[in-house]
Amino acid sequence: MNSTTTQPPAHKDGGVAVSYVLVPFLLITIAGIATVLIDRLRHQLLPVYTYDPAEELHEVEQELLWREEDTRIVQGWARSYQQQQPLLS
Template sequence: MSNATAPTAPGAAGDSLVGSVLGPFLLLTLLGALLAAVMYVKKKRRSERLRHRLLPMYSYDPAEEPPESEQELLVEAEEAQVSSLA
C-alpha cells in the first residue's frame, strides 16, 4: 500500500477561481448594460412624446400676425433699446 497522493494539475484550482469570479462579473455587466439600454429607450420615448405634444404650441408661422398685446411689447422693447443707445 502506498501513501502517495495523485498529483493535481497546477491550473485546476486557478480555473475554478477565475470561473467563480468572472461569471458573476459578466452577469452583472450584462444586466447593467441591459438596464442602461432600457432606461435610454424610455427616456427617448418620453422626450419624443413631449416634443410631439409641445410642437403645436411653439410652431412659428411668419405669415401670422402677432396679437396686438405682443406687438405692443415688441415696440416697447425696441424703443427701450433705441433710447438706451442714444
C-alpha cells in the first residue's frame, strides 16, 4: 500500500435516520387502523345489545343479597366458635 493514497471517508449509516422516521410512522398507522376497526366493530355490535335499567337493578339487588349472605356466614361461624371455646377461663 502506498503511503500517499488516502483512505476513503467512512460511510455513515443512514438506516438509523430512516428508523427515526419509519418507526413512529408505522406505530401511528397501526394505532389508527386499530382504532378504526374497533370503532367499526363497536357500531356493529351496538344494535345487538339493548340496555334495560330494570335488569341492572335486579343484578345490583342480587349482589347485595350475596354480600349479606356471605357476611352472615362469617359472623355465624365466629359466634359459634366463641361460644364453644372461651378465650379466658
